[in-house]
Amino acid sequence: MRVLLFDIDGTLVLSGGAGMRAMDDAFAEIYGIRGAAASVKPDGHTDPGIVIDMLAASLGRAPEAGEVERVIDRYLASLQAKLGTTHEVRVLPGVHTALESARRRGDVLGLATGNVERGARLKLTRAGLWDYFGFGGFAGADGDRVALTRRGVEAGFATAGRQLPVVVIGDTPRDVAAARGVGARVVAVATGRHSVAELRQTGADAVVETLERLDQALEQLDQALEQLG
Ligand SMILES: [Mg+2]
Known part of the structure; x- marks a missing residue:
């Protein structure tokens, strides 16, 4: 978990x-x-x-x-x-499958987003994804991404009732830096404006082209952790 x-x-x-x-x-x-x-x-x-x-x-x-x-x-x-209105909100490739399989494994699913909570809810409700997430770290008035990621981690531990390994999944160097700022591991995904090559420069633990590869990336992270331990 x-x-x-x-x-x-x-x-x-x-x-x-x-x-x-x-x-x-x-x-x-x-x-x-x-x-x-x-x-x-x-x-x-x-x-x-x-x-x-x-x-x-x-x-x-x-x-x-x-x-x-x-x-x-x-x-x-x-x-x-x-x-x-008719404005398009596109769910990115592999997202539904990745969220379903994470839920089946018993992983605790939350958000770490620069959106304020009401904005996050608007976007994800429109995309049909809001119900996957029980909690989140959302942007506060300070605009600090490390602080919101820390709130996400704490809400995750509270939801799980104990401390668990944390993996942040995001598409920018700022997500990677925020994950590092709270001591979490991080999978970077190249479905935003940053390429795989750019994201590799950030020192993310894994970089995937789309979330279709999230399960494999998480397995690799677990194996790397076992080898260390
Ligand atoms: Mg992003």
Whole structure:
């Protein structure tokens, strides 16, 4: 048994840029600024971190108290509207099979995502995946990915009722760094914007092209751990 913590965007689903367009909408509504999201790289970032970067890039200042939350509220309203229409949310290859087989093995399934919890729920409900996950580490107002990953680990241990080996599954160097920051192992998957070759540079324990190879990667990690032990 293990705790598996999945990233969402680029790992479980692709939502066709709906998230960043919703961020742009929020900035347009609140500040009258269009295109503010273009200056920010979303990959592996957190929603509050994206807002903080957009404020710095477009207004040249740090957020005031409660400002990030206010932008996130508008963002969620726009995201919900976009996902409620015909907007495509694509479940990535191998995801259903990997989640089913993890559930059969008795692994404890959670999230470690830069989305705020309501955003994660909107995207994964739309994709039909929300019910796989009993808990998660979600983005907090600080936008810190190590901190949210740690919350995911702690929620996983609480769910399992004991400490278990933890594997983070994500698509960016930031997921790998956050996993390292909490002492977890990590499988990187190249279904986001980073290639297998780029992800190998991050020092992930395993790199797979799609989650169709997740089971094999997890087995290899277990074998490597046994050899060490
Ligand atoms: Mg991601």
